[in-house]
Amino acid sequence: MNVMQLLHKGKVYNGCVSYAGSDLMEVSFEEPSTISGGDSVICFNFQERVQMRVLQVSRSKLVLVPADSEVFKIQAQRDTNYDMYRDEDVSFSSYKLNTYGTLNDDFKTTAVRYCSLSRLGFGFKVNDFSVKMNHVYDTMIICDDEAIHPKIIVRYAHIQERTIRYGAEIHAISPSDLNKLRYYIITQQFREN
Template sequence: MNSIQMLYNGKVYQGAVAYEGAELMELSLEKPIAYKGGDEVLCFDFKRRRRMRILRGSGNKLIVAPEESEIFRIKARPDQTEEEMFIDDDTMFDSFKLNVFGTISEEFRTLAVRFVDICRLGFGFEVNDFSVKLGHVYDTMIFCDEETIHPKLVVRYVHLMEKTIRYGAEIHSISARDLSKLRYYIAARQFAEA
């Protein structure tokens, strides 16, 4: 393991890099620290320095991702203007494959759906049901391994496919805790697929 130092809240912590990938780094610190998910840290050794954000940790282990990572651009957009909603068709954003199950619900009706991907614009999901309404806010539950997250999604587009119907939904609201779980889940999947 390579030695590394981490600057956090004005203090330098000593540690080592247990794993390093393009979108994820696991640090093993000499002492445990109190932190909040999403906090910025500066990781450095004698060759480099890099701004990172904390995804998750336990004890003296921390999982961090680069500050500029696309997973930190995934967030709720409840007050989006009409101009911001319509982006040039040539604009591409990195998306992350999910392939997880969940539900969308309104009032007394719940539909089982498969969430296929996510990007900074929101989730893509598939379901064989024409009753999903555009512009409508849905309560959702998404299974991320053993945990669930519960964002509110606004359905923005629909695309008829050969065997299913694909919907696109932006995140209307999500708790900080659920957003942290989602970001960690995405980063962990990237690590597992690498």
């Protein structure tokens, strides 16, 4: 294991890197810290100095990703106006998902398969036309052993051969659910590689 120091709010923590990849780093440490999810830290040793953000915190470990990671640009779009005809030359990184969840509207629950996520929102598939456009839905999305409950607004539909693919922006999501979602995305990408 490589020795790594973490600088956070003027305090230096000593740690050991148990895993280091291009988009994920796991650091173990012994002393208690005040570091929490989403915080920026500077990781350094004798060879390198890297700006990272904390994705997950446990008692003795931190999971870190690069500070400019696309996963931290995923958030609720509540304060922005949706532009249906946005610039097509601008593209955003998309993460593949293969998880199940529900859309809840009043007393009706629809099972869906979530297939992608980007900073613009979720992509999901349903086998019927029951999903309303420009409508806010309460959702439940399964992320490994936990479930998150964001609110989404369905913005477009694309009819495919055997299903309908919908796109929805994230209208509201709690900070803890957002952290769970980010951690789930990164761990899924890590498992695929």
